[in-house]
Amino acid sequence: DQQVKQNSPSLSVQEGRISILNCDYTNSMFDYFLWYKKYPAEGPTFLISISSIKDKNEDGRFTVFLNKSAKHLSLHIVPSQPGDSAVYFCAAKRAEYNDMRFGAGTRLTVKP
């Protein structure tokens, strides 16, 4: 299932700098997009979401940008902290359906 793609398996960033995680999707019917963070031996933790009627949603250090024409979304973390080191999953769904489609994840490492 290639409907949601995260092409960067890993990203390394210095503490205090910006982390930018990217996600592409192919299904233009998706209208709700989410980012989850996952630590080892834990389940995915919801981080932030955006509906297709918006192009930006901000929550503290986390901002998600949606470019519908490019079928692309990104997660910005500013400033990055060592505790942000985790695997980040992009997910997408259609409001009228229950199944979420996940990307393969990007492992973020924030170095002190």
Next chain:
Amino acid sequence: EPEVTQTPSHQVTQMGQEVILRCVPISNHLYFYWYRQILGQKVEFLVSFYNNEISEKSEIFDDQFSVERPDGSNFTLKIRSTKLEDSAMYFCASGPDRGHQPQHFGDGTRLSIL
């Protein structure tokens, strides 16, 4: 903060045996889900459950699988005649609605089929 809890954290079962994975969703949530993640692969949707019945299921969720809400708090996934390829992390999730609402996940059950 309320959370989804799953038991056991790790289940080891002989091939061909039946296994039941248990979940306690967040109490005021109405939609319940099972996902799985085979090692090195993506998280995949299995099934959603609402109002005591399956609302959606994926191609993975065949006759080998069943779900049940036996009481007001538990949500279970039963896998009959387990196969080696059923080895995976199984995540339970719940959500208040199915629209533009996030699903909240438990920490998963690691199922190992020998």
